[in-house]
Amino acid sequence: MRVEFLGIPRERAGVADLELEAETLGQLFATLAARFPSLEDVIATDRLRASFVANINGDRFVSDPRTTLHDDDCVLILSADAGG
């Protein structure tokens, strides 16, 4: 599946997007945390820290690490305070 970083997560990851394999949201976060130590501010083990949120395919916001992911999903990771 595809992962897209927006805003601060993109700054921390240093890339805009990448392809990964994961069956659940928790697995995805754990893989990202291992691959990008610079995401420490953003990811706490298998979940996002309070200031960040994840969204699947631009539609659904999700937080439960058990959320099932599909190969053709696109997971967006962004700041929770998306307002201004």
Added chain:
Amino acid sequence: MAPAPPGYHGCYLRIDVSDGRVERVPLPETVLRQFLGGSGLGAWLLLEEEGADRDALDPAAPLAFVFSPLVGSPLTTSAKFAVVSKSPLTDRFNDSLAGSGFAVAGKRCGCDAIVIVGRATSLSTLVIDDDRIRIDAADDLRGATCRAAEATLKARLGPGYQVASIGPAGEHAVRYATISHDGRHAGRGGSGAVLGSKNLKAIAVRGTMRCEWAQPGALTEYSKALSKRSFGPATAKYRELGTAANLLTFNRLGVLPTRNFQSGTFEAAVDISPGAISETYSRTRASCVACTIGCEHIYARENEQGVRLEYESLFALGPLCGVSDPDIVLRAAGLCDDLGVDTISTGGTIAFAMECVERGWLNAPWLQFGSGDAMMRAIEMIGRREGLGDLLAEGSRRAAHTIGHHSIAFAPQVKGLEIPGYEPRALQTMALGFAVGARGADHNRSGAYEVDFSDKVDRKHVTLDAVHHAIDTEDKAALMDSLILCKFLRGVFEDFYAEAADMLRLVTGWDATADELRDTARRIVHAKRQFNLLAGWTPDEDTLPDRFLETPLSGDPEATLSREQLGSLVTEYHRQRGW
């Protein structure tokens, strides 16, 4: 006068600029505890002064600059003031907040608020120097930009003064004119036109009267710890990127209002993103006084005046008008700041006019979506009410009534206030927040978008479960705007009400609790509504324009909000509020 509680002076200055009469009116402690300061105390003052009954631009209508118990304390982001009046744009309650040094200097004049009524005989500056108050002629400042007026007055008056001023737009009663201080604006709802209606170009304040704090040592310790927390991830977006970073996120989520809300995505968003702008402009950061976050990102070319760029200005002067040239967007934001007009209402009204031109209902063929030059020309005309600008200076609702053809269906406003950069069909909790807002469509008085950007609701199919979340964000905003603390700090609090009670205890000595402050927040929301009821509010006003209720968002058929669906959300909102 009974002694004031710590954090307060226990009175407000009431100044009639028609004859220079000044009163120091006591503020009972019970009122201060019930309404705190900022928006809350402002609402109480307007009700006391019977401001709902008068036309907003009637000289007798009150205009209040309101401080708060936290102003002047070491608490980060607390240097803010509220400007409160009836809005000439909405004819309803209006509270606009701004930072920075004006709040501290104004409170040091020994008052918790300054209420201005009357009309000076010629264009003037109200000068408050501790307890010495005078009205100086300001004819030489006629037509001056906000920035120039402030600089001239600071040089003229001498050290220690802080100045809030209007630009040409306020002088010309543009219904969404701002009051500017130090490059920031009390921006929404037209408070600049209200100041202009009093023949005041500016207010200058300087003072030496400090408040005491109930527990100064503990307050300092708490403030240090809060400042430390403000450097964490909860504020990283504001510090490192600024609110303009929202642009690409909103575009990706399909909620970026484009071409007068005809689409939720803008094909050229990348071209005007902060990253793209940074390639040709240098970026520096600035902050209000007493702020450890520093959210302001200022873009400048060598030897040119820098421009503060916020998401709302970027969206309104870019995608909303179909403009994709970053130079134009920055120049337009700078021009709005100089003229003293609200960028959201300016962009919204011009985008509406562009659509009317496209449909052949407005004879201004030069005003086309995507034409940056046309947008700049329109802004200039609005700021001085020249030609077509005279109509557009009225805002999109009044302009629609003049243009006819039922163009009100797509005038992008609620209660007359132009809608900020959040597409309501795809952010339906926000749609409710916009519909019921006391001052009209506004993202600062309802943070309901936060609910949409979470797993609490399905943002395109929101149900009645969303209503209490929307109420929570509105209550929280009311409390933050009354304490006053900057909303960009909100993410650092785990339990905002409990911490707000801690802060208030340290400042005032009151045995405030989280539950008391929840009640206070609700009381303040009710006071705003009470004002609106007296001003003629009817339930029909709590809605969105027909476009949002009759047409799905282009390219996103799921983003559909029916009249019945919004109606049931609003009804449930009123029920839960007990209205």
